[in-house]
Amino acid sequence: MIYRQLGRSGIRVSAISLGCEGFAGKSRREAVEMMGYAVASGVNFIDLYASDPELRSTIGAALAEVRGGVQVQGHIGSVWKNGQYMRSRNVAEARAAFDDLQTRLGRETIEVGMIHYCDELEDFHALFDTGFIELATKWKQAGRIGSIGLSSHNPVVAKMAVETGLIDVLMFSVNPCYDVQPPGEEVEKLWADEVYEAHFHNFNPEREELYALCERRNVGIDVMKVFAGGDLLKADQSMFGRAMTPVQALNYALTRPAVAAVMAGCGSVAEIEAALRWCTASEEERDYSTVLAGLERCSWSGHCMYCGHCAPCPKEIRIADVNKFLNLALARGGVPETVREHYRALAHHASECIQCGACEKRCPFSVPVREKMKQAAELFGC
Template sequence: MNYRRLGETGLMVSEIGFGAEWMPGDDQEMVSELVGFAMEKGVNIVDCWMADPAVRKALGTAGVCSHRDKWIVQGHFGATWQNGQYTRTREMDAVIPAWEELLSCFGGHIELGLIHFVDSLAEFDGIMAGPFIEYVRAEKGAGRIDHIGISTHNPEVALRAAETPDIEMIMFSINPAFDMLPASEELDDLFKEEYQPSLENMDPQRKRLYALCEENGVGITVMKPFAGGRLFSAEKSPFGVAMTPVQAVHYCLTRPAVASVLAGFRDIDECAGCLAYETADDTAKNYASILANAPQHAYFGNCIYCGHCQPCTAGIDIATVNKYSDLAQMQDEVPASVRDHYLALEVRAGDCTGCGACEANCPFGVPIAQRMAGTAALFGA
């Protein structure tokens, strides 16, 4: 495993990191097996934005705590679990207990404390002028975190953060598709433009972001490097050609200031597929031919199962419902196994009230209420 310095934090992080969002809270054996495998291969950074206490506990129990000196943990301020659902909030009466619970899962100390999911400049400015940042600073002062960071999908927010003294690192969504798209504070305006004709013409805001982070010593860790797996399918990718995990990882690691790609492993095979990057030759890493003639962007309006749409006022696990819907529509007929999994959900698409609260939280402009109606019709519930 190769290691890179994360900006000016002084931390040396593995090029391939562990984005643990796919980990369940009810299968400790599986989580422990995967954490052990990743650690054996040299992975030393793990992101835990997930708010579910069971998932957090499973990760800590899996070996992160028992080998605490071998792991650098990214924990998130503002990702909370309310009424059985993930809820992103800035309300301190919810932020504080969720953070304290997260700390307890990782031995009372977290290396990287991230301000969770900030995608508008107004929200960023509000956070940096109020009690939220004061609490985060106090946690750093008390030694419960070592460094302050932020997670965002918006390059304009990331640019503002890179020029803010408190912020030492940024978790940013990077992949070959997103990099050719314009920045916007309005989430519904993201990803509407056509791709630029070549890699050299990446969106100037993003190009400036990477250069500024490099210049200012602000390290970047990468989320969504595979766009929810869509880049691996010729049919689903906007490029019309399937990329490999090695190509996608190499793209991310060739951006200035990027230190680690936090891939979402679901099992050992997927983890090994990403770790293959460490022994791949230049031919295997080459992605230029795939990006040479990129067509119009295909991600706007498409769910990549990130979960930021939560909470649902009706209690629907939107990402899971969308996943089952997409799986069902890949076949001529709905597979019985997919139908059974969907029907086993306690709350299904048919329970959607169409209130639109979820759509305001979605970074990708997904018409969620419309999707719920279509899914209910597809499965009959």
Template sequence: MEYREIGKTGKQASVIGLGCEHLDGKSYDQVKETIDAALEHGVNLMDVFMPGTEVRENIAKALGNRRDQVMLQGHIGSTNLNMQYDISRDLPVVKRYFEELLKIFGYIDFGMMFFIDSEQDYKNVFETDFAAYVERLKQQGDIRHIGFSSHNPETAMKVIHTGVPEMMMFSINPAFDMLSSQASIFECLDHGFQSGAFNGIDPIRAELYKLCNQKQIGITVMKTYGGGKLLSPEHTPYSRPMTPPQCIHYALSRPAVASVLAGCKTRDEVSDTMSYLLAADTEKDYTWIYNEVHSVFQGNCVYCGHCQPCPSGIEIAAVNKYLDIARLDQEAVPPSIRSHYQSLLHGGDECVACGSCEERCPFGVPIIKNMMEAASLLGKGRTFPV
């Protein structure tokens, strides 16, 4: 395993960490198998954003007396209301869920202010007592460092300028920004992009990376594979799918990045991910994508779940996932996909078109339209309000 400093925290993180969200709902034996495999490979950073009690307890039990061998990212404001993951800034609710996390793990290494994407998210954190609560947690030693998670570079920069966070969790993959591996990242960021090293990179994201370097804000990476779409022959935005080593290498080559958090749920998946560490340079090379710059992720679901909760109880990411598969051949939808869709407690036909999901979505997915299409392709239709 290789290790990198996380900004100015003084902590060293394994360049590949474990995103534990896919362990949610799995048996204790499977959780322990995955945790054991990660530790055997030298992983020392894990993200536990999930607010469910069972998955938290399973992870803590699997770690056992090895708790101090890992650093945990625990998210402040991630809640589980009405059996659905949600974001809350209501302090009594926030405290209840985070203090349960503290009780289970003892302390949290990186207390992450959860999902600060919009101007309203920013105000709800920094113009209320929320941020003060987070700072008290650090003063008390309950958290060792303050971080935050975001998908929005403009908002992320605003958060960094407050001086409160020391690191952030951010979504990075080649579909979101494009930068030549042949270029000196730091030179380009310091002196501009006239050299042509940047091909289609969003200038705001480039400015965010520059700011992280200047302020020593360490980055841990989510969405490395773009919800799996970069690896999929059917859904890749490029002429061919990328490989996990290429995606990991891309993220690790971004400025200020310390660790890529891979979402593994079995020992085999951990081993497959760790093959990056032994991969040859040719296996990591992603330069072929530079002639294929696409912005296709805007408007496409990556199944992140930030659209939840749905007032009708619809599992929006699951509906979108089945819809994406159905779209590949609308005249021959696999029976298994139709069956999986129809086994959901609530389908797209129950959408009331309130729009709250679209307001939450970081990628501008036309969710209401998708729910209508899913109902048409996969299940019984209904009349949607205009």
């Protein structure tokens, strides 16, 4: 397993982590089997957005039995009313639902208290201009939660939340289908037929800016909807007309700036095993450029996708990393100290580029790598 720091939360999490939806309807024996396999394989982080008391109890029992030190991301504002899940901004309801979560899990501290599902501007103000955010900050101060998160599908609202300085972790939907699309308040439009038939060119700038902002602010991203609801895995349903493998989709998300983990929604040991194949997959198996390059409807021409096809460099420059740090600096309009430090920590720098052009011949996205290396060397001074 590969572990990563979850931003400034203070915890290290497995790159492949678990969503909770796959445990729905499972018996406790089945849940223990799934959880036990995941933990034995190195998984140490689970997202628990569900408010269903039975599901919470099932997961609580599984966590207690496997005793693997799994860290929990529990949602604030996900409540159970009249026998069904609801999202609530009522402080009393949110408090009662979180009380229930901690009781059923048998935990005094939840590592990440995730403010549940905010996509709309009006809802953002309902959270941050009222006592709701104060509830989360008080719980953090008291040690009831380790850090504060927010889940969203809208990069504009997510960016506003990160800019408050109160959010340590962002749960966001990251996949290439969504990354080309403009922001919106209606999440269903992300997979609407008319959107999938549209033509797009390069990353949506709001999404790219969000990832760069999180990297600069040290806000860790954990990923939901990595497979775009399964659409990415089927050629006839994907907007690209080509199918990604689970490993390719996972690798795409895990190579975005600030992303620490993917919360994979697995409903069986076999599905957990399939997600975990990313950890041991070869570079060829992880390569998502074969799906994304050369498309008519969607093009990333000239934009570094961090796919790694530029390697090997005769001077051993990690070109994808240099481009990532360059893009982070350009998005900021300057060089943040954290980006400068990460760049300088590289074993080889852009100034060592001999302008041979071998990388450009291999790049499937027609990135002017030699020019990028000149730009990085000038910007970073080495």
